[in-house]
Amino acid sequence: MSKTLETSPNARINKTLLDRYAKLEIPENKVIVTYIWFDDCIRSKERVLNLAPTSVNDIPIWCAGHGEDDGSLSEWYLHPCAIYKDPFRGGKHILVWCETYSGDGKPSITNHRNNCAKIAVKCSAEEPWFGIEQEYLFLDNDGQPLGWPKNGYPGPIGPYYCGVGAESVYGRDIVDAHLRACLYSGIRIFGTNAEVLPGQWEFQVGPSSSVSVCDDLWVGRFLLQRIAEEFGVSVTLDPKPVRGEWFGSGCHTNVSTKSMRASGGIEAINEAIEKLSKSHEKHIKAYDPNGGKDNERRLNAGCVTAPIDKFSSGIADRSASVRIPKTVADAGCGYLEDRRPASNCDPYMVVATMLSTICLDE
Structure with missing residues (x-):
């Protein structure tokens, strides 16, 4: 125990x-x-x-x-x-x-939902869809990551991501309880997996419309904290919960529009990325509740992140600011993944900012 x-x-x-x-x-x-x-x-x-x-x-x-x-x-x-x-x-x-x-x-x-809903109405013709990947870390009662040695560090990163086994995975019972609770409640949860940091996990919501995906994420966060409470475990959404060469937590946000999903939509995806590249500073400020200060600790060009002060993109490049999945590149249509949002972001601000840049050219 x-x-x-x-x-x-x-x-x-x-x-x-x-x-x-x-x-x-x-x-x-x-x-x-x-x-x-x-x-x-x-x-x-x-x-x-x-x-x-x-x-x-x-x-x-x-x-x-x-x-x-x-x-x-x-x-x-x-x-x-x-x-x-x-x-x-x-x-x-x-x-x-x-x-x-x-x-x-x-x-x-x-209350950023109100503004997000207004922007979503302006973009409705493009039928935007979003999927959000929420990373988080379980903390033991003493504030240390769940499962970590009390006077040291766990073994090197490697076996923990999507891992199996008592020596690699901590908190699976809580994660499974959360998954079932989300499904029962009506949250459009897509999946879960263990992450790179020991005791770190992720759940995904969507794909769904602009405001609904944010509603689902917030209630999913509530359920996670409420269930972890019963196990005597805490949840932190800190973007860099452990200092040093340990992975941080993000809230990667996937977006597509009707144009991106259509045949030949890769052109619309590349156009969207070009717009995002010109609005990098605006997005960084909107992607964590402290105007980018929390994300400074995570987006440091290490641990598979891009530097916070430089925009980049690439196919299958998880160290870029924005990634085009390999399957999307192969199909020539689909979606893009913005890897910059912090784990403690307000999803309404993330979605509203992405829509204003991609669809409204603001």
Whole structure:
């Protein structure tokens, strides 16, 4: 048993006791709704409704404090915008992803969904599709990467990526639980795999439309943290969680338009890459919540990354800023992969910035 499972308060709780309460009947006309939103971190709280919602319009707008709460006019409005099935309670109970609005009715400082939706409407003729690859690292209860020696480092990088075996893979039970929870909830999850850093994993959402893929990623992040909580493990989205010659975590974003997917679409892909090359600084600033400062530690031309201050692209080149997959080059159409977004990015900002550059020529 890992130190986490021995020392974490959550992991020490006897969860079999929960069974007696989980089996209690909830009145037929009562539905538990978990409101989920983001300010400086992902937050959630529950509300009991007297009628099962059939759409977000049936779910009341609610209020909540936020990370900068000073007690004075500090409430935000929670506007429900996407419904998911609740994998923790099952049945008719639901999760609802919310946009946040300030008291004056304007989108809050962390609400980038509103702008993303507006830009997506302007680009609808090109029918953009997105797929996002979320990398993350599990942390033990002492803040060290899960499975790492407490007074040293694991063996050299090599066997961990898509690895198999107790000596190479840490946290698979949590990953499998997360995959099943996402599928149950209705998230369009594409897959999972162990990553290069020991204890590091990835899940992918999409392909789907501009706003939906971001909704799915945020709720997928919530489910990941919520499930890891039960195992007494933490999740970090830090782009460079371990200093030195250890791989960082990204949020590689794949995009295609109707023109790119059509026969001969490689021309449209190359045109999009040319536009991205001329907007590199703008994208770097949008690709992590600290305007590029978090990504400076990851994008250093090492560990299969491009330098943060130089744009590059290539076929099957995972050390480039933007990659054209070999299968796309062979087919002459498909999509491109932007490898610059940081693991802690706001996907709405990433998608909106990509659309504004590729489709709107901004």
